[in-house]
Amino acid sequence: MSDKRLAGRVALVTGASSGIGNAIAAKFGAEGASVVVADIRREPKLEDEQSVFDRLDAVGADYEFVEMDVTDEDAIIDALETAQAEFGGLDILVNNAGIYFQNQAHETPIDEYDAIMDVNLRGVFLASKHALESLKVSDHGKIINLSSIYGLVGGPNSAAYCASKGGVSNLTRQLALDYASDEINVNALAPGIIETAQNAEWRETDEELLADWQASTPWPRFGTPEDVADAALFLASDESEFVTGHVLRVDGGWTAW
Numbered sequence: 001m002s003d004k005r006l007a008g009r010v011a012l013v014t015g016a017s018s019g020i021g022n023a024i025a026a027k028f029g030a031e032g033a034s035v036v037v038a039d040i041r042r043e044p045k046l047e048d049e050q051s052v053f054d055r056l057d058a059v060g061a062d063y064e065f066v067e068m069d070v071t072d073e074d075a076i077i078d079a080l081e082t083a084q085a086e087f088g089g090l091d092i093l094v095n096n097a098g099i100y101f102q103n104q105a106h107e108t109p110i111d112e113y114d115a116i117m118d119v120n121l122r123g124v125f126l127a128s129k130h131a132l133e134s135l136k137v138s139d140h141g142k143i144i145n146l147s148s149i150y151g152l153v154g155g156p157n158s159a160a161y162c163a164s165k166g167g168v169s170n171l172t173r174q175l176a177l178d179y180a181s182d183e184i185n186v187n188a189l190a191p192g193i194i195e196t197a198q199n200a201e202w203r204e205t206d207e208e209l210l211a212d213w214q215a216s217t218p219w220p221r222f223g224t225p226e227d228v229a230d231a232a233l234f235l236a237s238d239e240s241e242f243v244t245g246h247v248l249r250v251d252g253g254w255t256a257w
């Protein structure tokens with residue numbers, strides 16, 4: 001009997017080629033899960049980032065890559081069929097794919113608003129909707145959504161992003177209620193600043209903003225994708241069985257002020 005925390009489980013992680021999703025997929029694989037890596041790209045966004053496939057190979061995990069855009073309902077259904085065909089079902093859905101543009105509301109082009117809502121909120125809804133049938137027959141059904149600290153509080157210059165992530169936080173609570181009787185845990189993660197491609201440009205170029213963020217984050221560093229993956233592992237594991245409808249902050253105390 002394996003002592004790995006996700007032995008025998010099947011996980012589908014969206015946006016798993018880069019950043020936080022890459023770290024979650026690798027961690028789940030290391031803990032014994034078979035992983036469907038679902039992304040619109042294969043290679044990670046940052047040059048110095050390790051390929052998720054190399055990481056999964058290194059721990060001997062079973063995995064499949066599916067090219068999947070979370071805005072495309074048919075592609076989501078195909079990806080879930082891959083999980084069924086290759087690994088016999090689905091136990092854990094991680095709705096991680098997300099995009100971020102900075103703008104105040106009066107300067108936000110409606111195309112930008114629609115794109116953020118399509119990926120960050122509609123994508124979470126669609127993948128959850130179609131995964132629920134498989135999760136209901138799993139003995140370990142889990143949905144883990146990537147919200148944000150900006151899904152708990154407002155943030156400057158981020159109108160559409162805050163709207164989308166606020167929706168993710170409350171959709172998490174709602175789904176938790178409807179599917180508790182099916183013993184499906186539905187939780188979210190609310191990361192603070194995590195060093196990924198999503199913020200690489202301003203971390204390298206905007207010293208003032210960087211100093212502001214450092215000053216408002218009590219823990220004396222920014223987060224890493226591994227910090228978020230560790231929290232995701234808790235939410236994916238049996239240890240969190242009585243935890244549902246929760247939005248877990250992984251923010252170095254940013255929201256504790």
Ligand code: NAP
Pocket residue numbers: 014015016017018019020021038039040041045068069070071096097098099100119146147148149190191192193194195196197198199
């Ligand atoms: P990231 O480094 O940009 O990686 C996101 C991955 O998702 C990329 O591979 C990206 O591919 C892919 N993706 C984008 N749109 C997609 C779509 N429509 N369908 C499928 N895959 C798609 O982002 P991250 O920083 O790891 O963020 C992961 C999640 O955490 C997001 O939901 C984000 O909002 C949330 N989050 C991040 C932070 C942070 O500080 N990094 C903080 C709070 C919350 P392309 O690059 O080709 O688009």
